[in-house]
Amino acid sequence: MRVRICGVKRVEGVAKESGNPFDMCRVLILVPVENQASGKLKISGFGSELAEMELAPEALPQFSGLSFPCEVDLHTEQKFFRGKFETVCGGMVPVAAAPKPARVA
Numbered sequence: 325m326r327v328r329i330c331g332v333k334r335v336e337g338v339a340k341e342s343g344n345p346f347d348m349c350r351v352l353i354l355v356p357v358e359n360q361a362s363g364k365l366k367i368s369g370f371g372s373e374l375a376e377m378e379l380a381p382e383a384l385p386q387f388s389g390l391s392f393p394c395e396v397d398l399h400t401e402q403k404f405f406r407g408k409f410e411t412v413c414g415g416m417v418p419v420a421a422a423p424k425p426a427r428v429a
Contacts (some may be wrong), residue, residue, distance in 0.1 A: 325397065325398045325400055326395065326396070326397050326398075326419065327353045327354070327355075327395070327396065327398055328353070328354045328372075328393055328394070328395050329351055329352060329353050329354070329387075329390075329392065329393060329394060329395075329396055330352050330353075330354055330374070330392050330393040331351075331352045331392050331393075332349065332350065332351050332352065332379060332384060332387045333349070333350055333352070334347070334348070334349045334350075334381065334384055335347075335348045335349075335350075336348075347381060348378075349378070349379035349380065349381045349383075349384050350376045350377065350378060350379055351376070351377050351379045351387075351398070351413050351416075352374055352375075352376055353374070353375045353376070353377060354372040354373070354374065354375075354393065355372060355373060355374075355375045356371075356372060356373075357369035357370060357371055357372065357373050377398075377400075377411060377412070377413050378403075378410060378411070378412045378413065379412070379413045380412060380413065380414045380415070383413060383414055383415045383416070386415055386416055387416065390418060394418065394419075395418075395419040396416040396417065396418050396419060397416060397417045397418075397419060398413045398415075398416050399413065399414045399415040399416060399417075400412065400413055400414065401414055
């Protein structure tokens, strides 16, 4: 899945209420603003907005040498969580710059 990403993050800590530890990794993806209108709601805009996708913690180091924002091919899989399937990023491959066309003399 080819996407433009603006970063990745890992959040670790202990939940205040339960006292349970947590560890969450996310990849931050730029997606086009979707214009829509239905009933009493209207959304309009231009450009991109931010979407988050779960990232496997072991895949986080793959992003360390990138210059953000950048385009990558994400390796994704489906995970069943709390009664529904969610998309999880398990890794990525940077998209190489397109070769320049040869000059014709």
